[in-house]
Amino acid sequence: MQIKNFKIDQNLKELTPHRTVVLPIACYETTINQNIHGYIPLHWHDEIQFVLMVKGESVFQVNEERIVVKEGDGLFINSGCLHKAEEVNQPGSMYICLNVSPHFVLSPELYTTYVYPYVQATNLPCIYLDHHVTWAKNSLEAITQIHQLIHQKPSFYEITITMKMTSIWKNLILNGFQLEHEQTEVVKSLRMKQMLNWIHEHYGEKVKLDDIAKAGQLSRSECCRYFKKILKKSPVNYVTEYRIQQSLILLQQEDSNVTEVAYQVGFNSTSYFIDTFRKSMKMTPLTYKRKAAKI
Template identity: 35%
Template sequence: MQIKDIQIDENHKETTLHGSYDFPMAVYVNQLDKNVLGFINWHWHEEIQFSMVTKGEVEFLVNQNAYTLKEGQGIFINSACLHMSKPVANSDSTYICINADPKMFTFFPGSAIEQKYVKPFLKSHTYSMIVMKCEMEWQNKVLNKINTIYDLYSQKAYGYELDICLELADMWRLLITNQNKTIREENINKYIDQQRIKTIMSYIHEHYMEKITLQEIAAVVHISKGECCRSFKRVVKCTVFEYILNYRINKSIELLRLTDMTVSQIADLTGFGSTSYYIESFKKKVSCTPKEYRKSIIGK
């Protein structure tokens, strides 16, 4: 299964239901050129995530750090961490992604497992991610388990849920027993940056239909315009206005799919100011005009 356009709320939290209420986990194969924008945009979710590159090279950005992973390498991303992914060279770079609710590891609310081995790890800002490579024995075991879970989830033989739970629990055990050997401690400045970016993104999501100035954005987090630009670029790896443009295009795609509004109406409603600028920006990002995109959706 592949999600071609991640849906997020005003706080940049992903709204996708991963799995079901009674089995809250899901496995995806993300071929990046099949995503609307050619990459997975910034988002966060309560689920923890294990990913492994199966083709090409993928750059994962987690909080303010960037990690380029080759085929066979993987990454763990903790709950509630802002992240995105994009291809490095080949646009069809692909990776397996496992999203699992932390409840999958706790057995039941209030258990000793939850209190001693899950909650402390989830709440710590020190442990946002782990890059995993085959050269390290315990990390290689985790990578092999990602493949195993993918096979179990794809085949769905009788008892696969039990087998997946056992594999996830063992992956979690490997992570928390080896964490002090592999994870660098985040300093307070990185944590402050992350909180600033979440606030800025929330402001953009609330006001994208309007004209937004850098002064307004900087004022929201009580810093100068220069520090605002530097902080945003450190974390998100693009400028504030590149981010706003991507967000507006994503919102316009929703309207193209779900409404019969004209292109001009959509341009106005998503903050582009002019129809010509909207069409030009859309074509640069999506490689077709809004009308062509809508026609391709209707034809499916």
């Protein structure tokens, strides 16, 4: 299954159900440029995520860190961490994405000791899985096997998946990860999500820097520093990009027109919307709408 349009709420939390019929787990192939945005937009979810790059390479941003994941390698992304993905050079980059509820990793009796401290750690937003390293290679092979099991559904495949998830998790926690819980990091993450939440609720209105900063309980300058450090862009640029993202969804509706969409997503000028859209998507809104209608 390829998720082509991420459903995200105002907090950037992904709304896509991450489970099979019987297990709180989902595993599917993702071709980045087939997403509605042309990339995987910024989002987060409660599930932990494992990525295995099967074609090309991609740059993942996890919280403040940017990591290029090469073909054959992978990435562990912790619960609750903001992340996005874009192609690097080669079009058609594809990865296997394994999303798992932390509560599924181990039994309730072991969860408190061997899972909860790790998903709550502030120093473990992600871990690179290099296939040249034995323990990481074993984990990446297990991800491939889980992907096959979910699609082929042989006898007792649910038990086999459970065993392989235990093996993957044991590999992670046995390889020297020092846990940290810094309250300042927890507060920083919360404030960033509060500011993004405010933008996603009010992007169709006139957005002021003062209002964004207020949502995060920060000064204007500190608000700008948060965005620059974590998202590598200014609050204004983020608002503009988010408006363009939302316009893609509206433009796919048969009865929509460019002018109405421009004002719905917060632009006060159709010409400025068209110009901004062209710079972002390398085509006009009308061209995009016509292409979307043919898919």
